[in-house]
Every structure is written in C-alpha cells, then in structure tokens.
Amino acid sequence: MNIELHPGLSVACVGTLPLDVVARDGGLKVLQAMLAGELPAPPMSKTLNFTLAEVGEGRVVFKGFPTQEHLNPLGTVHGGWTATVMDSALGCAVFATTLPGEAYTTVEFKVNLVRPVLPDMGEVFCEGRIVHRGRTIATSEAWLHDRNGKLLAHGTETCAIFPIDNLTR
Template sequence: MSQTRYIAKSPEELPDMEATLARSGLEFMQDVRDGKLAGPPIGALMGFWPTLVEEGKTVFTGTPEFSTTNPMGTVHGGWYGTILDSCMACAVMTRVPKGSVYTTLEFKVNILRPIPLGTEVEAIGTCQHAGRSTGIANGEIRGVSDGKLYATGSTTCIIMKMK
C-alpha cells in the first residue's frame, strides 16, 4: 500500500465515468489512496487524504492549518464537515458495486470541541448500510496523538446503478 498522493490538477486528470464504472467502489477508493487514480483537488486544498480503505471503512488523515480558520481564528466548521463528508461517503463508496456510483444526499455534523491548528486528526467513516439505492454511514474526527473526539457525523447517500 503505497500512499502516493496523486491529486488532479485539471478536470482531464480526474477519472472519467468509464474508469469509475469499471471498478467496484472499494477498488476505486484503493486506487485513489494508492495514487493509481488521481484524487480530487479538495483534499489538497483542505489538507486531508485517505490513508485507510477497506470494505465499509475509510480513514482520512488531515491537519487543519491557518487557511481553514474562521474570523475568530478557529478551525471553520466547513473543514469539519468536508473531512467528515469525505470519510463517511467514501465508506459507503467501498460498498458500491461495479457499474454503480453514489453521491451524498445529506449529512450532519456535531462539533464537540475546537481542533487546535496544526493538530493531526483522523476522520473515520464507517458504513452502516449499503443497499440497492441508499447508503448510511457514521463518522468521527479524533486526534492522532491525543485520541480526543473532536466531532461526529452521519450521512445518507444515494447509490445509482449506471450500467
């Protein structure tokens, strides 16, 4: 498992629909994690990347920096939401069969405490259900060195058979 970060720099570098549908969701996520497929630029922009991918579970590791702060100088809630949406929805993706895709329908975030700038965290997404048309997952953000729980979340995704 290489963990090479290959981030798309243009729309042409992102996997096209044919490449996406040719893989199961688990294979797709493993290929992004391993750098065989380009990852979305949002990861580079927000400072996180998938570090663990297995069926029904993903972990994104990230570190919020100054560029992610709000006017009060604390990590913006959108950073919590973005990393949680990513880990939870991608946990659902690991259960999506070849020939299908998914997208987030809704997600909820509960911020429990501020993440100090520069603190490395893991956002852990766990798929609770992936059926023919919907997927449900939970997530949490925990500090890597302190183990503190910073936020929790939940999501509902739609799963769509494309071929």
Template structure:
C-alpha cells in the same frame, strides 16, 4: 499517467486506486485540503489531514466546514467501497455534531467512516473526527442515494 476506465472499477477498487495513486494533476477537494487516504477497506475508510492557518474561522480555530468536509468524504467514500463497478452515489443528508475546536497549527485530524447499511437505493454511514490526542472533534451520520 496510464488511462484508467474508472467505470470498470468497483467502488473498493477505485478508493484503493485513490489511496495509492492520488495523482497530483487531478483536481479534487482532497488535493485542495491535503487529505490522505490512510485506510481503505470494504465499508470503512480513514482519511486524515493536517490543519493550517488557511482553515481558520473568524475566531482563529479550524472552521467547522473542514470537519464537515472531512466527514462527508470519509463517510461517502466508505459507502463507495460497497458499490459495484459503474454504480455511483450522492450525499442526501449529512448531520454533524461539533464537540470541540481544533487548532490551525498543523495538527493531524483523522476521520473514520463506517457503513451502517448499504442497500439498493440508499446507504447510511457514521463517523468521527479525532485530533492527535484522540479527542473527539466532531461526529456525523449520513444518508447517501445510490445512483
């Protein structure tokens, strides 16, 4: 693996690097959950994962934390695509609305995050998680602090 100076990459460049390279030796929540960066563009990111039995809640369906993590990742990464090199962010607030359950049988869940506002100190984004049939599983908004 070639050494990369991450601080020299814009947010969009870094997200595209993650999309294409995604080194298996770098621990991340994406690696843990099996997230795939399907689309990365300025102000918009699409991330998907395949459900599995490990994602189950006590009722046997996908735990809401999986959808929340998928949304936090998609929305936060969408915000990151708008940032200059060396600028970071952190989630200040994440509001998730759960619409329906998802099954743990290997179905693909896809989250789309889109930036609404990217300012000097804060950014906001919105997004949704859809199942393979295009049914809405959850939707969310976020506010991020620009660091």
C-alpha cells in the same frame, strides 16, 4: 512525482476519477487504486490538506492537517473544513460498497462538532464506516479524532446509490 499537501502528507496526483474506470471496477477497487497513487486524489484535498489514508470494505480513514488558512474569524478552524473531511469519510465509506456500474451521492449529512479544531493541533484522523447498505440508499457514520484519540466531531450521512450512467447524461 508526488504533490505535497502539507509536510508529511502527499498524494501522487490530483484530478477527477475517470468514470469508465469507476463503472468497470466499483468503489472499493477505485479507492484502493487512489490510495496506491494509481488514480488521482480529488483537487480539494490539495486545497484543504487532507487525503485518504486507509480503505476497506465499507470503511475508510482520512488524515489531514488543519492550518491557519482554514480559520474562521474567531481563530478556530472553520466548521466547513471539518464538515468536508467528515463528508469525505462518510461518502467514501458508502463508495467502498458500490459495485461496478454504481455511483453514489450524498443526500444529507449531520455533523456534531464537540471540540474546537485548532490550526496547531497537528494531524487529525476521520474514520467512516457503513451502517446500512440497501439497493438505493446507504447510511454511514464517522468520527474525527486528534492525534491523541480525542473526539473532535462525529456524524452520520445518507447517500443515494444509482446507475453510474446517470452521471453521463
């Protein structure tokens, strides 16, 4: 049974990832399973109408549909929507490099909003790529484009990498 996030955008299910599977398989395999519908998409993808669309080693693409529900008081899509999509792409680019037994978390991120995101612009795409992967720190960069390839936002992120056992304490 698929859950429709927006017309033309659906996921198999929503929920949190089983940490034992993440610990066993590592990030890339887990993201591939999410994309295949074998593992759940995060619950916020239902709230914010975006989901994972492509996965590779150190690279991900999300797609989403900004809507009227995401507007700020002036009638453009709230920067928080854009920042959330960007943080997802930036973080998952790092996640796609984690090994079995590793986890990650965002330490800081910066987003530059270069054009307004509008609720009637249709599908948008956010590509995230790894820039550097060390033992405990990784950096990534991402770009949000409209369906015509026009840049809407870009950003960078730093993530900490740590033993996944730290999440179960």
